[in-house]
Amino acid sequence: MSLSLLKSVTAAAVMRNLQGPILEIAGLRKDYGDIEAVRGLDLTLHFGEIFGLLGPNGAGKTSTINMITGLVKPTSGSISLKGIDCIAHVKRIQGDIGVVPDESNLYDELSGFDNLVFCASLYGMRKAVREQRATELLETFSLSDTGKRPFKAYSKGMKRKLTIAAAIMHQPPVLFLDEPTTGIDVESARQIRLLIKSLNRKGTTIMLTTHYLEEAQRLCGRIAFIARGRIVKTGTVDELLGGLRSDHLLHLTVGGQADQLAAMLHQHHPSLRCTEKGTHVVEISSDSPVELHPITAFLSGHGFPVYEARRVEPTLEDVFIAVTGINAGELESREKGGRKR
Amino acid sequence: MNQWIAFWNILKKDMRNYYLKPPNISWGIIFPVAWTLMFFLRSREPLDIRALLPGIMSMSVLFGTTSMLAVTITFERRGRSFERLLLAPVSINLLMAAKTSGAVIFGTFNAGVPLILSLLWTDLTGVQWTVLIPAAVLIAVTSTFLGLFIAVSVSEVFEAQTFSNFFRFPMLFLCGLFIPIADLPWFLRPLSYVIPLTYGADMLKEAVNGNGVLPVQLSLGMLVLFASALFILSIRNVKRSWIG
Numbered sequence: 001m002s003l004s005l006l007k008s009v010t011a012a013a014v015m016r017n018l019q020g021p022i023l024e025i026a027g028l029r030k031d032y033g034d035i036e037a038v039r040g041l042d043l044t045l046h047f048g049e050i051f052g053l054l055g056p057n058g059a060g061k062t063s064t065i066n067m068i069t070g071l072v073k074p075t076s077g078s079i080s081l082k083g084i085d086c087i088a089h090v091k092r093i094q095g096d097i098g099v100v101p102d103e104s105n106l107y108d109e110l111s112g113f114d115n116l117v118f119c120a121s122l123y124g125m126r127k128a129v130r131e132q133r134a135t136e137l138l139e140t141f142s143l144s145d146t147g148k149r150p151f152k153a154y155s156k157g158m159k160r161k162l163t164i165a166a167a168i169m170h171q172p173p174v175l176f177l178d179e180p181t182t183g184i185d186v187e188s189a190r191q192i193r194l195l196i197k198s199l200n201r202k203g204t205t206i207m208l209t210t211h212y213l214e215e216a217q218r219l220c221g222r223i224a225f226i227a228r229g230r231i232v233k234t235g236t237v238d239e240l241l242g243g244l245r246s247d248h249l250l251h252l253t254v255g256g257q258a259d260q261l262a263a264m265l266h267q268h269h270p271s272l273r274c275t276e277k278g279t280h281v282v283e284i285s286s287d288s289p290v291e292l293h294p295i296t297a298f299l300s301g302h303g304f305p306v307y308e309a310r311r312v313e314p315t316l317e318d319v320f321i322a323v324t325g326i327n328a329g330e331l332e333s334r335e336k337g338g339r340k341r
Numbered sequence: 342m343n344q345w346i347a348f349w350n351i352l353k354k355d356m357r358n359y360y361l362k363p364p365n366i367s368w369g370i371i372f373p374v375a376w377t378l379m380f381f382l383r384s385r386e387p388l389d390i391r392a393l394l395p396g397i398m399s400m401s402v403l404f405g406t407t408s409m410l411a412v413t414i415t416f417e418r419r420g421r422s423f424e425r426l427l428l429a430p431v432s433i434n435l436l437m438a439a440k441t442s443g444a445v446i447f448g449t450f451n452a453g454v455p456l457i458l459s460l461l462w463t464d465l466t467g468v469q470w471t472v473l474i475p476a477a478v479l480i481a482v483t484s485t486f487l488g489l490f491i492a493v494s495v496s497e498v499f500e501a502q503t504f505s506n507f508f509r510f511p512m513l514f515l516c517g518l519f520i521p522i523a524d525l526p527w528f529l530r531p532l533s534y535v536i537p538l539t540y541g542a543d544m545l546k547e548a549v550n551g552n553g554v555l556p557v558q559l560s561l562g563m564l565v566l567f568a569s570a571l572f573i574l575s576i577r578n579v580k581r582s583w584i585g
Contacts, residue, residue, distance in 0.1 A: 069428055073584055094430040105421035109358050121350035122429035124343025166425075 022047045022174060022205050023068065028077035030063050030229075037063040039229035041077070045174075050196065050206045052220035054213065054320065060229040061209040062102065065176050068207075069099050081174065095123060098167035102178040102209075104159040108152035112143055112162050115151055116169055123170035130169065137165040141195065157188025164195065168204070175199065177208040181215060193219060213316040223316065227324040240319045249312045250284045251277060252295070256304040258282045268298055283312075347431045348439045355443035359413045365447070373401045373455035390463040395545035396518045397455040399538060402480045403509055406448035410441060410488030411501035418583075419498065427583065437576055441485045448481030469548040472557055476544035479564035483537035486571035493578040516542050522554070537567035 023045035030038040038060040045051050053061050066072040068079055070090035079086040081093045106115045113134050120130035138147045141161045146154065154162065160180065167175060180196065181189035196219055200206050210216050216223055217237055224234040233240065254261055262274040262282045272290065277283040284290055296306045359365065376397050380388065417423040426436055459465065487508060495501045514520065515529060516538040522530055533539050540560035547553025553560070 071424060071427060071584065091430050091432060094428060097428075099428050101421065101424065103421060105424050107354070107358065107422050108420065110354070118350060118354055119425065122347045122426065122431060124346045124430075126346070 020047060021045065022082060023207070024078075024080050025064075025068070026078045028064065028067060028079065029075045030060075030067060030072065031075045036229055038067070038074075041226075041229070041231055043224060043231060043234075045205060045207055046222075048200070048203060048205055049221045050200050050208065050219050052216040052223040053207060053209045053226055054211070054216050054223055054316075055209075055226035055324075056211065059226045061226055062178055063229075064226070065099070065178055065207070065209065069097055069176060070094055095170065096173055098170070098172035098175040100164050100167045100175070100177045100180060102182065104151075104163040106151050106159070106163060106166055109150060111148050111150055112138060112154065112158075113147040115162065116166055119166040120169040125170060133169055137169065141165050142191070155188075157184040157191075160184050160188065160192060161195070164192065168199065172204070174205045174207070177206060179210055180208060181210070181212065189215075213320060217316045225320055225323050233319070233323045237316065240316065241314055243319070243322075247285045247314060248288065248290050249314060249318075250290050250292075251308075251310045251312050252282045252284065252299075252306055253308040253310075254280055254282055254299060254304050254306055256280070256299075261299065261304055264302070265295065265298070269295070344431055344435055347429060348435055348442075351426065351436070351439035352442050355413065355440065356446070359409065360443050360447040365409070369401070369405060369447070369451045369454050372404060372451070373397050373458060376400060377455070377458070390459050391465070391549060394455060394459050394549050395542055398452045398477060398545055399480060399516070399518060399542045400513065401451040401455055402448045402477065402541075403484045403512065403538060405451035406444045406481055406484040407488040407491065407505045407509060408502065409447055410444040410485050411491040411495070411505055412498055413444075414440060414489070414492035415495055415498050415501045418492075418496070423583075433576060433579060433584075437489065437572075437579060441482075441489055441572075444485040444488060445478070445481045448484060449478055452477035452481065465549075467551075469551075472544055473548035475561060476541050476548060476564075479561070479568065480538065480541035480545075482568045483541065483564060483571060486568060486575055487537075489575040490571060490578065493575060493582050512536050512538050515539070517554070518542050537564055537571075540564050540567075 021044045023043070025041060025043040028038055028041040028043075029036070041060070041064060043064075053064065055061050063072060067074045068081070068086060070086065070093070074087060081096060084093050086093050107118070110118060116134035116137060117127075117130050120133060121127075125133070135144075135147075138144045141164070143158060143162060143165070146158060151159065151162065164177070164180065177196065181192050184192070193215065196206060196208070208216075208219070220237065222234065222236050223240060224231045226232065258276040258278060258280055262276050265282065265284070266272060266274040271286060271288075272295075273285045275283045284295070292309055296309070299306055377390070377393060380393055414423065417426075426440075427433075429436075431439075456465075488505070491501055491504050491508070495504050511532075515522075515525070515533045516536050517533060518538075522533045522539070525533065540555065540563040543553045543555045544557060544560045544564075547557055547560075
């Protein structure tokens with residue numbers, strides 16, 4: 001075989017390997033007594049992708065991650081990471097994964113630096129190597145100045161960043177992030193999103209759960225919606241949005257209560273789907289182009305001026321509502337409610 | 342080798358974070374002194390430190406280790422930092438061995454404090470050190486595993502303390518330290534022999550004063566048996582309760 005052919009064959013094999021599955025889940029179930037937390041979940045993660053698992057609180061996101069990472073034993077089903085059975089050989093795969101839980105789980109008394117060094121020691125890294133890696137990561141995460149401060153003195157955003165750093169100390173090829181930006185300030189969240197992207201560019205396969213649909217849209221190549229323990233839809237952002245792109249979507253800013261006006265409009269124009277989008281914003285969607293004049297005339301005729309009409313593109317939120325029947329506001333309040341428990 | 346790096350660092354972190362904290366060191370010193378003073382105050386005759394030593398040593402180890410391990414593990418589980426250990430590629434057996442080693446060392450130190458203090462007041466000539474040291478270590482091991490057993494059964498720190506006392510006080514009165522087993526009501530006597538402290542305390546009595554009732558080999562064997570059984574039982578419970 002010529003050298004150039006060998007090179008191209010090798011490159012093709014590498015590409016196939018990169019695009020192939022790294023994590024395969026089939027028929028995964030978890031019951032807690034009478035409660036079915038996860039009900040027959042099937043999922044595949046490909047090498048080098050950022051995969052989003054989206055769903056409301058109690059949908060089964062954290063249970064799924066806990067089963068993959070070995071914190072919880074599945075009731076039935078199979079999970080394999082890089083071809084290794086994660087259920088039978090959990091300790092063999094744990095060296096290849098990093099986990100960032102929904103709440104920071106480092107040691108309050110230890111400094112940021114010591115936390116990182118300790119976490120790396122759990123993966124058998126030698127002292128000099130782990131100290132060097134901790135220094136590098138503190139710098140990458142802009143935490144060098146606070147490296148000697150105890151973890152309990154960190155702000156929420158800093159805690160989150162250090163928890164991510166701790167999860168990647170051993171340079172795992174797969175990283176699981178459970179709600180990485182929940183409850184932190186805007187700037188820290190932005191920094192974390194940039195870090196996630198940067199890690200992915202360096203080859204880390206990432207699976208993240210979030211209830212921020214916009215965040216998932218920005219970060220993830222593929223997304224799965226999970227509701228009541230089952231995956232209800234999976235696809236790339238384009239594939240998911242594709243189904244709704246044929247819709248004609250308008251937002252009208254009106255001088256009246258949007259919920260009442262939406263009902264009035266739908267009654268008068270039954271072909272239009274009208275919903276409240278804000279206190280004074282009515283969303284109108286239709287399979288065919290929407291003629292504006294009759295709508296504005298109707299509303300103005302009833303004493304409700306129309307201030308603005310804007311064509312909008314469908315978002316993941318619209319897809320989420322369409323497939324789960326749960327609206328984003330409800331999703332967020334469920335998440336907050338869940339966290340208080 | 343990699344696993345041992347993890348083992349050593351877990352042990353080192355626990356020693357630094359929990360056992361070598363000033364309140365715990367002072368507990369290790371104050372507890373045996375307080376017990377000795379209590380016996381001194383209630384005694385109408387001159388106090389025989391040497392006679393008291395096995396009891397004080399046993400109690401110091403029992404109270405120190407059961408509390409510390411149950412509390413620290415429950416505390417780490419509440420703060421979810423224990424999850425980080427469960428997520429590491431370290432076998433559960435080695436992980437729990439690392440977590441318990443700190444408490445065993447702390448317990449052995451607790452046993453050493455009354456011993457060192459008693460050297461100030463009494464002559465310890467004739468003490469069988471080859472019996473005393475294994476006895477102190479094995480009491481620490483069994484008490485630690487008892488603490489682990491408690492830690493698996495509770496979810497709150499205060500529960501760990503309450504549940505510990507549920508075991509500790511009956512053990513103290515049944516192990517023959519205060520009331521000879523032969524003087525216990527007949528229906529309580531069998532219970533004495535299913536308590537590891539009975540064998541540990543008897544070994545200490547034999548080592549310090551030569552008045553143990555049971556053969557040393559039997560006590561040693563029973564303590565090893567209790568330690569193994571409690572460890573296996575705790576690991577099984579850890580796998581069932583924490584990785585359920």
